[in-house]
Structure formats: structure tokens, C-alpha cells
Amino acid sequence: MSFEYGYLGLFLASFLAATILPVASEIFLTTMLFMGFEPWACILIATAGNTSGAWLNYGIGFLGNPAWLQRLGAKPEAIDRWQIQIHRFGSWMALLCWLPLIGDIIGIALGFFRAPWLPTFILMGLGKFFRYLLVWAGYYFW
Numbered sequence: 001m002s003f004e005y006g007y008l009g010l011f012l013a014s015f016l017a018a019t020i021l022p023v024a025s026e027i028f029l030t031t032m033l034f035m036g037f038e039p040w041a042c043i044l045i046a047t048a049g050n051t052s053g054a055w056l057n058y059g060i061g062f063l064g065n066p067a068w069l070q071r072l073g074a075k076p077e078a079i080d081r082w083q084i085q086i087h088r089f090g091s092w093m094a095l096l097c098w099l100p101l102i103g104d105i106i107g108i109a110l111g112f113f114r115a116p117w118l119p120t121f122i123l124m125g126l127g128k129f130f131r132y133l134l135v136w137a138g139y140y141f142w
Helices: 002-017 027-033 039-062 065-071 076-096 100-111 117-141
Strands: none
Touching: 002 027, 002 039, 002 117, 027 039, 027 076, 039 065, 065 076, 076 100, 076 117
């Protein structure tokens, strides 16, 4: 039974790590690997949790309104720069949603500026999968 709770905990930690909360899902994943949990299950579950959290960020951004950013103190030039980048690179920016700190902002901006949801969601998942694969490789080869 503890194995099932471990996987659930990994999913939740990975989900929360994709939000603005300071959760280090890589440490949780590495600990589970060290404890003998199945590596592919851990990678896939961490990817699913973290990708789900990134989708939430996209949804939050999608609900946004440009006027709100200005009320929160964002300068119009900064808003324009983000919009230009989103329209220039589109869904491909979703590959960077795994980055610490800025990844959450990218996910929100993709939703805010209405990047196409299907390619965005797929690319978010791929970026996060490769990130966890690298964490596993670092653990395995270290």
C-alpha cells in the first residue's frame, strides 16, 4: 500500500511544482528512485503531475484579461514583449515550461495570449518528460 501512496505523493508533488509553490519534484523523484520505486512509473507519473500543473497555468492565463496586467503594475512594453514572443514562437515555447521560476510564467503567458491549446499541451508534456528523464539519467549514471 505504501508504494501506491508514494506514487500519489509523486504526482501531487509534481503537480504542485508546476505552480508557483516552491516544491522540488526532482528531489521527490530522486528519493523515490533511491527507495527502489520503478523508474519508468516514476518518470511517467511525475510527467503527468507536472504537465497537469502546467495545463492549470495555461488555463489561468486563458481566463486572464490584458487590462488586469496593467492594473497589477505591468508596463505595457513588457506586456507587448511577451505577446510578441508568444506570437513569434507560439506553442514551441511550451517546451520551456519545465524551467524553474520562468516556466510557470511561460505557461500562463501561453494561455493569456491564446497559443493553440493542443500543440501547447503536447509540447508541455514532452518538455517535462525529457526533464524527468534527465533527472533519472543523472541519478542512474551518478
